[in-house]
Structure formats: structure tokens, C-alpha cells
Amino acid sequence: MNRILILIFFYLFFNNLHSIELKGEFYQGNLIIGKTEPESQIFIDKSKIKISKDGYFAFGISKDRKNDVIIKIINQNKTEEITKKVYKKKYQIQKINGLPQKQVTPPKEVYERIKNDNKLISEARSINSDYIHFVDKFNLPIENSIITGVYGSQRILNGIPKSPHYGLDFAAKEGTPIKAMLDGVVTLSEKDMYYTGGTIIFDHGHGVNTLYMHLKDINVSKGQKVKKGEIIGSVGKTGRSTGAHLDIRLNIFDMKLDPESVLNLK
Numbered sequence: 001m002n003r004i005l006i007l008i009f010f011y012l013f014f015n016n017l018h019s020i021e022l023k024g025e026f027y028q029g030n031l032i033i034g035k036t037e038p039e040s041q042i043f044i045d046k047s048k049i050k051i052s053k054d055g056y057f058a059f060g061i062s063k064d065r066k067n068d069v070i071i072k073i074i075n076q077n078k079t080e081e082i083t084k085k086v087y088k089k090k091y092q093i094q095k096i097n098g099l100p101q102k103q104v105t106p107p108k109e110v111y112e113r114i115k116n117d118n119k120l121i122s123e124a125r126s127i128n129s130d131y132i133h134f135v136d137k138f139n140l141p142i143e144n145s146i147i148t149g150v151y152g153s154q155r156i157l158n159g160i161p162k163s164p165h166y167g168l169d170f171a172a173k174e175g176t177p178i179k180a181m182l183d184g185v186v187t188l189s190e191k192d193m194y195y196t197g198g199t200i201i202f203d204h205g206h207g208v209n210t211l212y213m214h215l216k217d218i219n220v221s222k223g224q225k226v227k228k229g230e231i232i233g234s235v236g237k238t239g240r241s242t243g244a245h246l247d248i249r250l251n252i253f254d255m256k257l258d259p260e261s262v263l264n265l266k
């Protein structure tokens with residue numbers, strides 16, 4: 001009996017040593033949200049990350065990461081280090097054959113346009129604001145919709161391996177209203193990008209950002225503050241899309257994360 005009490009005591013004692021709370025599972029591609037005492041310093045794999053005045057912070061686990069995540073917390077006089085094992089995610093392989101060649105490799109005359117689109121997207125994703133909207137719960141952008149594409153799928157088009165699909169695809173009719181998944185600020189609103197067509201990017205703070213693509217209508221403009229649930233546009237098939245659907249992305253800066261890690265799909 002005494003021994004059990006001692007064990008319980010030690011268990012509670014050592015757990016309380018962690019002055020940190022973490023939300024999210026340590027799977028490849030996941031977004032992790034943390035909270036610790038305000039005015040602490042947080043290091044992920046030796047690089048210092050932003051912490052809000054309330055002690056909130058966010059970081060991602062990249063798609064193919066295998067090594068453990070080392071979290072270091074420094075506050076006042078104590079330093080603490082936590083090691084987290086990363087769990088693997090199984091990614092699908094998608095083979096599509098018989099596509100017109102110009103859909104597999106873009107024609108030379110659009111290279112300049114693609115370069116410019118990429119520049120705009122990476123500028124929007126580099127914003128490191130103080131907002132902490134990422135702490136809040138994400139909502140689905142379209143309710144009662146079927147998921148037709150998931151994060152990480154390796155695409156082989158006409159036998160050529162292409163970069164993986166980083167989005168989450170929702171099947172929906174053209175014109176279906178799309179709701180903002182989370183409060184945020186519009187950092188990009190473009191009607192006609194080469195790959196992504198009608199595109200919106202939102203900043204949710206600390207580098208956490210979401211992107212919506214292939215939109216038909218866009219109801220928001222750059223700089224606008226948007227509330228979760230607001231209608232931001234409608235489903236389309238603009239850009240390089242095989243049909244009407246919504247493709248959403250989740251990033252922390254330029255690290256591409258799995259939108260499913262923040263959406264409750266079950």
C-alpha cells in the first residue's frame with residue numbers, strides 16, 4: 001500500500017515538473033500548439049520560436065520527419081528539455097495515366113507567371129504576426145462534404161513522380177459557399193493564379209496560415225479581418241483543377257502541414 005502511494009507521489013511530482021501543455025499528436029505533418037508560463041523562451045530543435053504574452057506557441061512536424069522533436073523551455077532560473085518521438089504517417093500513392101502532357105509539365109510561356117505566383121504565396125506565408133487565433137478550434141470549410149484527396153499522397157502522372165499533394169480536397173458543387181475555418185487576416189486574395197486559380201491565404205498568427213484554392217468567387221480582400229464561419233467565397237474549378245472542388249492547405253511559414261491535424265473529421 002505504501003509503495004503505491006510513493007509511486008503515485010513520484011508520478012505526480014515528475015509530471016508537474018513539466019511547466020508545459022501540448023495539444024496535438026506527434027505524427028508527421030501535424031501542427032502542435034503549446035502553452036507554458038508567460039515570458040519563457042521556447043526552442044524547437046535548437047531554434048527559438050515565438051511565444052505570445054500569454055505563453056502560447058505553435059510548431060509543426062514536417063511530412064517526412066523521423067527524428068525526435070526536442071523542446072527546450074527556459075524560464076527564469078530553470079531549463080527543461082522534453083523529447084518527443086515522432087510517429088509515422090502512411091501516405092497514399094496515386095497513379096494517373098493518359099493525361100495530356102501539358103497538364104503534367106507546364107508550357108514554357110507560363111514559367112514567369114508561376115514564378116510570380118509562388119513569390120506572392122511565399123510572401124504571404126512568411127508573415128510572423130502576434131495573433132494567437134491558432135489556439136482556437138478550426139471548423140470545417142464546407143459541412144457534409146466528402147473528402148476526395150488527402151495530405152501527403154504521392155502523385156505519379158503519366159509515369160512521372162510529381163511533388164506530393166499537400167492539401168485536403170472536398171468534393172462540392174460549383175458555387176457552394178466556403179466558410180472561414182478560423183479567425184484570421186487575409187494576406188493574399190488573388191482571382192487567377194496558374195495552379196491554384198482563385199486563391200485566399202489567411203494569417204492566424206505565429207506563422208500559422210491557411211490557403212483555399214480553385215475558388216469561383218472571392219468575397220474578401222487583402223488586409224481584411226475575417227471571423228470563423230464567415231463566407232469567404234465559393235467552390236470553383238479555377239486554376240489547374242480537374243473539376244469543381246475545394247482544396248485547403250495548412251502551413252506554418254513554408255512548412256506544409258496536414259489540415260486533418262486541426263480539423264475534427266471523425
Ligand SMILES: [Zn+2]
Pocket residue numbers: 149165167168169247
Ligand atoms: Zn487538391
